[in-house]
Amino acid sequence: MQLVHKSRAACLSAVETYNRASAMYREETFAILMLNAWELLLKARVMKEAGGKPSALYAKRVRKKKDGTPSKRKEIIRTRSGSPMTIGIDKCWKLVAGYPNDSIDTLGIANIEALMEIRDNATHFVVTDALLRKKLSEISLAAVRNYVIATQQWFGVTFSDLNIASIPLSFDLDQKEVEAVAKKSSTMVSKFLSHMQKVEGALPKDESNFAFSVRVDFDLIKKKDENAVKASMVGSNDADLTVVVEQDNVPPGFTLRYHHLIKILKERYSNFKQNKKFHTIMSSVKSDRKLCYERYLDPSKKQSSKKSFFNPNAIKIFDEEYTKKNATLFEPEPS
Structure with missing residues (x-):
């Protein structure tokens, strides 16, 4: 359970960083911490399936004989300090994807790979681009949602005391400004967004517990409603913000x-x-x-x-x- 506890802590740190609006480098930091949370969770699942044996996580390679030819036996790869090196996150998700029950599917893996893209491209991002922020937010929301579902199904871990099923998002109500900023996207950002669009378009449409990205839409309705949340818009009159939950969708938290x-x-x-x-x-x-x-x-x-x-x-x-x-x-x- 130690791996699960550490994984949960990494997830909480990721969400706390994302929610801190003043935090610098927050989208990229979120991706790094969330990847760490996923890697620990997947390793815990592999260990659980192996009866709790840590050796299930050890990275191995083919031994070489004295004459330099490969042996039939394998040896554990060691770190510089001599400790056993563990398998990477990609090897872990391949193992978990192969389990007959409560496995991770293509959508869940694609979301993790998207986090890796964010991490690997972080040096090219100065996150002021409106469309980039929007896409990073959608991927981040899905990452937390997928993680909560996986921890609940695999280990019965709950987050009821923390309520992190979603990430509060700042969003731009001026769509014209979003489109204007988007036209100024750098080459690297444009390539990233184009790649994410191709990946998402190629994913299977089958029903899944996991998601590649989560889209959040808000409609501002100018009508009085005692139960509505007040929203103030620059250059416009006050409007009531009505959030509508469609009846054929399962509400958040019922996982x-x-x-x-x-x-x-x-x-x-x-x-x-x-x-x-x-x-x-x-x-x-x-x-x-x-x-x-x-x-x-x-x-x-x-x-x-x-x-x-x-x-x-x-x-x-x-x-x-x-x-x-x-x-x-x-x-x-x-x-």
């Missing part, structure tokens, strides 16, 4: 499907059984709109089948009724 929740509960408790007691608790969880969101498979037909999505806070309800297992490498001692 666990039923089978994911069951898997976490089985791994978490020593006396867990899907019996009458469980179904009684589950019934109360499903009736709580803060813990369970039910979406119709066909939103236009209220008689169609439903699919349930759970907030990780639902786990706390089960904590009150079941006994946690003893501490293991991936489950700390209950507090």
